[in-house]
Amino acid sequence: MTSEYMASEYASPDYTTTATAPSPVLDLRRVCKVYPGSPPVTALHPTDLRVEAGDFLAVVGPSGSGKSTLLNLLGLLDRPTQGSYRLSGTDVATLTERDRAAVRGRRVGFVFQAFHLLPHRTALENVALARLYVTPRGAHRQADAARTLREVGLGHRLDALPSQLSGGERQRVAIARAVVNTPDILLCDEPTGNLDSATAGAVMDLLAELNQAGATIVVITHDPAVAQRARRRVTILDGRLSETACLSEKARLSETAKSGRTAGGPR
Amino acid sequence: MNRRRHDGPAATRLTWRDMAAEALAGVVQRPGRSVLTLLGTVLGVGAFVSVLGLTSTATGQIGASFSLLQDxxxxxxxxxxxxxxxxxxxxxxxxxxxxxxxxxxxxxxxxxxxxxxxxxxxxxxxxxxxxxxxxxxxxxxxxxxxxxxxxxxxxxxxxxxxxxxxxxxxxxxxxxxxxxxxxxxxxxxxxxxxxxxxxxxxxxxxxxxxxxxxxxxxxxxxxxxxxxxxxxxxxxxxxxxxxxxxxxxxxxxxxxxxxxxxxxxxxxxxxxxxxxxxxxxxxxxxxxxDPHELRDRVDTDLSGLFLVLAAICLIVGAVGIANTTLVSVLERTGEIGLRRALGARRRHITAQFLTESTALGALGGLTGTVIGVAVVIGTALARHWTAVLQPYAVLPAPLMGMAVGFLAGLYPALRAARIEPLEALRH
Structure with missing residues (x-):
């Protein structure tokens, strides 16, 4: 069905024609995810989504709505059943495992709800771990990690173990780890889910700061307060994405101006 | 293969040094467990070295006291x-x-x-x-x-x-x-x-x-x-x-x-x-x-029995390492998922856990060799014998520990590589 349409549209490298205009960081076209079984479960219906460089997008939805599926697809942790997914101009749906690992390591930064810090490593080592598979130079890794930790305001806790850090500090370490490789996109999965509201606010401040500095961020959350901090919001429900009403008009305007941030809603 | 063919970024890598460092960090982050895991290998390799050492020492002793003249x-x-x-x-x-x-x-x-x-x-x-x-x-x-x-x-x-x-x-x-x-x-x-x-x-x-x-x-x-x-x-x-x-x-x-x-x-x-x-x-x-009788007695009584025991110890050691590595893999599912998210390929995960178990085995082998050599030398000193340690018995002993660790780590490491980051990161 839609895949044939996709194939015809993307058979030629159309990005050469738009070389002057910056390609969007994320460009999903007709991406869907169906889990096999009887009956098959459609976790994500065919979806179009564009995220331009410097954007700050919140994907809001209740649990079970498919937002984790979307995040996994965006982070190359999972392959779409159908559709085309370009990340910074690279069609990543067709990449080999090895190249997908490379894309994950170099172009995507992850922030998890559960932080996923290694308990026996210091903050510095945890951040440096993100550089491990990217650069073979150990000294540089440490220096990069220290610099990034200072940027997120943890310059004084470099040698602290995660158990010695507060929840907010842990998430800051995780954010530092996510951005130390200067990824094209920062994917945050419920980044404030384990934090109290004050700490959550501080973490969102940090994300907003990073966005100001030029980072492209996608936050997945069920918390409207968190979503409020984003420049743009989309809602996901039962595997269907919809642009939030108040922003969709602006988005459409932007699209006509050929410079804006565009989100294709569900069909 | 041209890695730029898909317009993708350069493949992620893990140098030998980094892999060794990661594995070592895994070994030392739970020292108590590592030591207990090592015990089987230590005993096995130690028994192996001391049995072969004592046998060659005793045989050398017979050779020293027995000559062609007497024969x-x-x-x-x-x-x-x-x-x-x-x-x-x-x-x-x-x-x-x-x-x-x-x-x-x-x-x-x-x-x-x-x-x-x-x-x-x-x-x-x-x-x-x-x-x-x-x-x-x-x-x-x-x-x-x-x-x-x-x-x-x-x-x-x-x-x-x-x-x-x-x-x-x-x-x-x-x-x-x-x-x-x-x-x-x-x-x-x-x-x-x-x-x-x-x-x-x-x-x-x-x-x-x-x-x-x-x-x-x-x-x-x-x-x-x-x-x-x-x-x-x-x-x-x-x-x-x-x-x-x-x-x-x-x-x-x-x-x-x-x-x-x-x-x-x-x-x-x-x-x-x-x-x-x-x-x-x-x-x-x-x-x-009769020198043959003496030597045979040494060979059959001492080495035969103890070499079997050493082999059993090694197997137990291997099972111990396999067990610990498997537990560690299951425990560190989140870490595996994280590493995959950070750009690690399956082979990096395999290599890390395999290196970890191999390092455990090598450490056990080294310790066992030291203990075995000490036993041989101590026995020889106590009996005023000349300690005879054959290089072919002592030098491969740490390698034997390594091999045990490697073999024991194969299954857990491959299993670790099969873990999907998606599942692993789900809490």
Missing amino acids: TTVTVDDTGATPHGSVASVAAQDAGMDAGMDFPADTDERLGRLNGVVDAGVWWNVPLRHPTVSARPEVTTAATTDSDLTGLRVLAASPGTLRAMQPTLSTGTLFNEFHQRRKERVCLLGSTAARLLGITRVDNRPAVFIDGAAYTVLGIVATTQRLPQSLLSVLIPSSAALHAYGPPTDDPAQALIRTRTGAAPLVARQAPLALLPVHPGLLHAVPPP
Whole structure:
């Protein structure tokens, strides 16, 4: 069905024609995810989504709505059943495992709800771990990690173990780890889910700061307060994405101006 | 393959050094568990090294105390159990020998006929109490008693005994069957005896006086393979000794047999029968200890059992490492997922856990080797042995630990690589 349409549209490298205009960081076209079984479960219906460089997008939805599926697809942790997914101009749906690992390591930064810090490593080592598979130079890794930790305001806790850090500090370490490789996109999965509201606010401040500095961020959350901090919001429900009403008009305007941030809603 | 073909970024890498560092971090982050995991490998490798080391040490010890010389020497003792006038003496007399000695007169020939005998002969201490032995005839008894010469002994030896001794002469010749047959009063001097008597050359036909009786010196024995007491002795033909001083009284006669290599046990069984067919029990042949038997005993008893134990320990060690690595994989599912999200490929995960288990095994192997070597050296010191450690037993031991760790880590590492980051990151 839609895949044939996709194939015809993307058979030629159309990005050469738009070389002057910056390609969007994320460009999903007709991406869907169906889990096999009887009956098959459609976790994500065919979806179009564009995220331009410097954007700050919140994907809001209740649990079970498919937002984790979307995040996994965006982070190359999972392959779409159908559709085309370009990340910074690279069609990543067709990449080999090895190249997908490379894309994950170099172009995507992850922030998890559960932080996923290694308990026996210091903050510095945890951040440096993100550089491990990217650069073979150990000294540089440490220096990069220290610099990034200072940027997120943890310059004084470099040698602290995660158990010695507060929840907010842990998430800051995780954010530092996510951005130390200067990824094209920062994917945050419920980044404030384990934090109290004050700490959550501080973490969102940090994300907003990073966005100001030029980072492209996608936050997945069920918390409207968190979503409020984003420049743009989309809602996901039962595997269907919809642009939030108040922003969709602006988005459409932007699209006509050929410079804006565009989100294709569900069909 | 051109990694830019898909327009993707450069593939992620993990250098050997980083992999080793990550694995080591995994090992040391739970030191207690690592040590316990190591225990099986330590015991296995330690047992392996110490068993092989102790075996080679013990074998070396047998080799040190056992030589080719011993392997080709048989002595036959006169048990002297039967008093004179008994059947044995009659038998001896029948054989043409004087009473008081059970060896027949043709002992040399009888033994020489046995297959495997190279040379054989009878010898005994000539029954003289405080003999005066001198290079000059006029020496008084008192004078010689004061001197060191009283330490000299007079041995009666058949020509076959001389050959069986395998002596090296510094000068002169041995006496032979001619002298024996004619009961010639000739003698050989041991090197020490010759020095004490002041005799250095025999071309001037010197004589030694035993209780005033002159014996012409035929030669001087510099060294000898067997019967080392001959170096301090005056050796005279047994026929002459029998004629002049009678059969041995205090010390019974002995037969000395030099055999071909490997023939000693057989000769020892046959010799009493060949000498005294009627009363072989009067003679007691002493064969050399059987080196094969000793070595076999060491091999089978010690190494066999303990090597099996060592193998069991190694297997237990492998299972331990496999278990711990598997538990660690399951425990660190989140870490695996995270690493995959950070760009690790499956092979990086496999390599990390495999290196971790291999490092565990290598550490266990090293520790076990050290302990095994210490056990061998300690045992050798305690028993005043020479520790023998074969390089082929010691050097591969740490590698053996490594191999155990590697094999044990295969399944958990492959399983770790199969973990999907998606599942792993789900909390």
